[in-house]
Amino acid sequence: MHLVVDPVEWRALAQDIAAAGGRLLALWGTNRVGQCDTLHAVAIAPPRVISMSIAIADGTQQYPGVEDVFPSASRMQRAVFDLCGLRSTEQDTRPWLRHAAWPVDAFPLAADPMPSSLPSPIDDYAFVRVEGDGVHEIAVGPVHAGIIEPGHFRFSVVGEKVLRLEERLGYVHKGIERRFTELPILDGHRLAARVSGDSGVAYAWSYCQALERMTGTTVPPRASWLRALALELERIANHLGDLGALGNDAGFAFGLAQFSRLKEHLLRATEQALGQRYLLDLVVPGGTRNDLAPAGATVLDEYLAQLTDEVTVLRGIYEEHTGLRDRFAGAGAVLPELAAWIGLVGLAGRASGQTLDLRVDAACAPYDELAVRRCTRQDGDVLARVTLRFDELAESVRLLRRILRAMPSGEHAVAVPVPEPGAVGVGLIEAWRGPVVTGLEAGPDGTILRCHPQDPSWHNWPALEHAVIGNIVPDFPLINKSFNLSYSGHDL
Amino acid sequence: MLKTLQQILKTGIVTAAPPAPADELRVREALESRIREVLGRALCIREVDAGSCNGCELEIHALGNPVYSIESLGIRFVASPRHADLLLVTGPVSRHMEVALRRTYDATPDPKLVVAVGDCGACGGIFGSGYASCGAVSNVIPVDVVVPGCPPSPTRILSGILAAISKSPTDSTGRPGQ
């Protein structure tokens, strides 16, 4: 459902969606010479997906904020200003994605070209200070000790206990949305797959879905089944990686060795079956780049049999290991009520009682036939996020077996026509981390006028700030890992 | 505990387990002997994500799994650039990470090696350069070896590390020279 509304109606609509238990999934702006400034939003109130365009009156460049209705809108609104120059009415006007790479009065998605004389590359960000007896600050990042993405965390602590955490992101902002406008629209899926490499299949599919919807393309059945095969393999690869890393962060190196071995074997089986270890180039407009290799189904079947046996043993070990349980249980809890208020989504959301799963609630082919079993937990702590990964891994194995057995024959791709200028489309795919939403608008001659990919991490980063309150600083790496949010997908 | 031990016994040693392709084994052997020759101790690597999509990080992580078992070759990832012989840098360098990368480079003791990993590190990749991206790592700090690929496989990354330490003549301190 697509609605065109004015700014006042937008607030009322947002309140109605929230009252119906709905979620804001994406928010972005467009600001172009000669055209009305527009804010765009995508929300879901299962089973309905609502996309909205909010026309902003000429010359005002301001619109009513909805951060009081959907808290995760706050950072998105700040990013809309940084990139497009459209300001919400919200109080917090600190920059979010902009550090010092471009000046405050230049807007990368509006100005063409950007100013070439750039200011000093280090800026001063106004962190919120916590005052009080014995309170001190710990600053971590952007470069961290391990092999992880850069970001900055500012803790206010008393002794070892965290009173407050404030995140600062945007370090890996590399101008993805502007880069999209320099690519042919039939080629944009390659960039989409690299918004967050660990979710390449989901992003490429989400982009292609938007493109296929705007051009009225029907993807052959085999293509969507191959895409689902790839998406579930991607989910399992990430869950295996996380389960190993979480064991390791809790002092159980055995877990890392075992799960990283299973993951490596999965990547090798994936390469044999579909041509790449990480399937960043598999999903293309109209279908998939290649079909399953002749021996692919057998290779994957054999791998899945081995995986099931070994994960059953490892799950038993994780459950019985008292040291692990001690570290996992109760750490970094986000209870369902808070999760609902923050708008937590995806894997972390389901570990905190939030049921949303696009494979069930907005199922595209072939998920409408696959009958995905929704997994949820209620405790919202590290243990719940670990357990949910085991649950979802098992469900993905079941889905993969079914996909391999029931995959329809036929073509794996069709040609996609160049869309008409001004055509719009929205894609929604449940990545392993949560919903990946892509808003796409065609320009003239096969160009991209605007492409906005929204990572689920936008909704979940704010929850991490809540999750660590009252925990001890040394537990932060474990809690952070249990969410495993994307920096690149968020920073764009 | 018993189950853990059983699982360890059942798994056995999987490093470079067959059917590892022959070139994988060759790279491993060459790397191991070169590290022993040049350094006579572990090669210390500091990884810096200077703007990557996180895909390259996944394959760098894989180097530590029991199949590639990078530690058994005498390579260690270290937490501080001050302990590093080699920087493994990914991503097109975002302008927001430009200063952090320069500082990390400056904090690494001489002589030092830099390996730029992935198409992005090599040339800016699909992101190119623009208002927020400096493009290739070599636009910001000196680079010894680039490892193309998107993402490059763990074996290619190992080959890149081997190429870097092979380039460097041994100096009197036993550290790789420039």
Ligand code: SF4
């Ligand atoms: S080379 Fe590819 S995988 Fe590596 S950071 Fe660039 S886009 Fe990501």
